[in-house]
Amino acid sequence: MNPSMLGLVQNETVKLLRRRRFLVVVLILVILIPIFTYAQYRSVVTAQERMGTSDWRPLLTQQIVDMQNRLASSRLPEEWRDLIKIRIQQQQYYLDHDIDPMAPGGPTFARGFMDQAITMFLPMIIVVLAVDLVSAEFSEGTIKLLLTRPVRRWKVLTSKYITMVLFTSLTVLMTLILAYLISGTVFGYSGWSLPILTGFQVQGSELDTSNVFMLPQWQFLLLQYGLGWFVCVVVGTVTFMVSVLVRSAAAGMGIMMAALISGMILTQMASSWEASKYLFIVNLELTDYLNGTLPPIAGMTLPFSLTVLSVWAIASLVVAYTVFIRRDVTS
Numbered sequence: 001m002n003p004s005m006l007g008l009v010q011n012e013t014v015k016l017l018r019r020r021r022f023l024v025v026v027l028i029l030v031i032l033i034p035i036f037t038y039a040q041y042r043s044v045v046t047a048q049e050r051m052g053t054s055d056w057r058p059l060l061t062q063q064i065v066d067m068q069n070r071l072a073s074s075r076l077p078e079e080w081r082d083l084i085k086i087r088i089q090q091q092q093y094y095l096d097h098d099i100d101p102m103a104p105g106g107p108t109f110a111r112g113f114m115d116q117a118i119t120m121f122l123p124m125i126i127v128v129l130a131v132d133l134v135s136a137e138f139s140e141g142t143i144k145l146l147l148t149r150p151v152r153r154w155k156v157l158t159s160k161y162i163t164m165v166l167f168t169s170l171t172v173l174m175t176l177i178l179a180y181l182i183s184g185t186v187f188g189y190s191g192w193s194l195p196i197l198t199g200f201q202v203q204g205s206e207l208d209t210s211n212v213f214m215l216p217q218w219q220f221l222l223l224q225y226g227l228g229w230f231v232c233v234v235v236g237t238v239t240f241m242v243s244v245l246v247r248s249a250a251a252g253m254g255i256m257m258a259a260l261i262s263g264m265i266l267t268q269m270a271s272s273w274e275a276s277k278y279l280f281i282v283n284l285e286l287t288d289y290l291n292g293t294l295p296p297i298a299g300m301t302l303p304f305s306l307t308v309l310s311v312w313a314i315a316s317l318v319v320a321y322t323v324f325i326r327r328d329v330t331s
Contacts, residue, residue, distance in 0.1 A: 008159030105191025106184030200292020
């Protein structure tokens with residue numbers, strides 16, 4: 001990074017901090033993670049009280065029985081039936097190999113938190129962070145001053161994008177640290193070396209365990225949060241493009257929120273619409289591939305979803321740079 005680019009990035013960092021968007025993101029994490037921690041704690045306590053034991057084996061066995069009972073319902077949609085069948089096979093695999101998949105501890109909570117947050121919670125936070133990186137220059141009336149500086153437009157936009165990636169990375173790191181530190185006060189801070197099984201593959205409605213292997217939880221967390229970081233960067237890149245195209249931060253926020261919410265709905269209903277697998281919002285649940293969860297559409301794999309997300313990110317950057325470089329800001 002040359003000195004002029006470094007100066008531009010520092011300038012954009014100061015702007016972002018002055019708008020206090022990152023402070024808002026940290027406050028959201030600090031407020032909501034304790035709530036999620038308490039909810040998890042109550043869930044564990046309730047299950048233990050119902051079973052009359054803190055041993056994970058009877059609890060896991062009861063979960064399997066409950067899911068088998070759900071399969072007996074004739075009203076259960078077929079896609080949910082396949083998902084439950086795979087979940088039963090996976091839980092039975094853990095039980096047969098005497099591995100507690102949810103042993104209490106801060107690392108385990110951080111793992112479960114990312115599984116739940118990668119589709120909606122973290123992308124929404126990144127939208128809050130990135131939605132006005134460019135559009136704010138129009139709303140504040142500083143775009144003309146910015147572009148009259150003796151710096152090429154592509155450098156200006158690149159500095160904004162680098163700043164977005166830096167703060168996105170910091171947000172994902174803060175999520176891991178806060179989830180571990182806060183939940184550890186309740187569940188304890190041990191569990192980094194807990195064995196985690198991964199490599200599950202879904203073949204139709206059956207779970208293929210032939211390629212399953214074991215990782216210590218700290219390595220699994222690196223894989224999981226790495227995938228979470230990639231999802232956040234892609235969502236941030238698409239938001240970055242919207243910020244270039246739309247001059248209002250409120251409009252950009254509305255567009256991205258509508259896209260993310262519709263994506264959450266599509267992942268539940270998209271099994272009959274095969275073409276939807278090429279939408280970036282249907283490919284956000286990357287950590288599900290590590291856990292062996294049934295994908296939204298049959299045939300979707302981790303390489304496929306990574307490719308789709310990469311194409312969307314590259315296309316978003318091409319559109320953003322093309323529009324920003326050619327845009328007339330004199331009117």
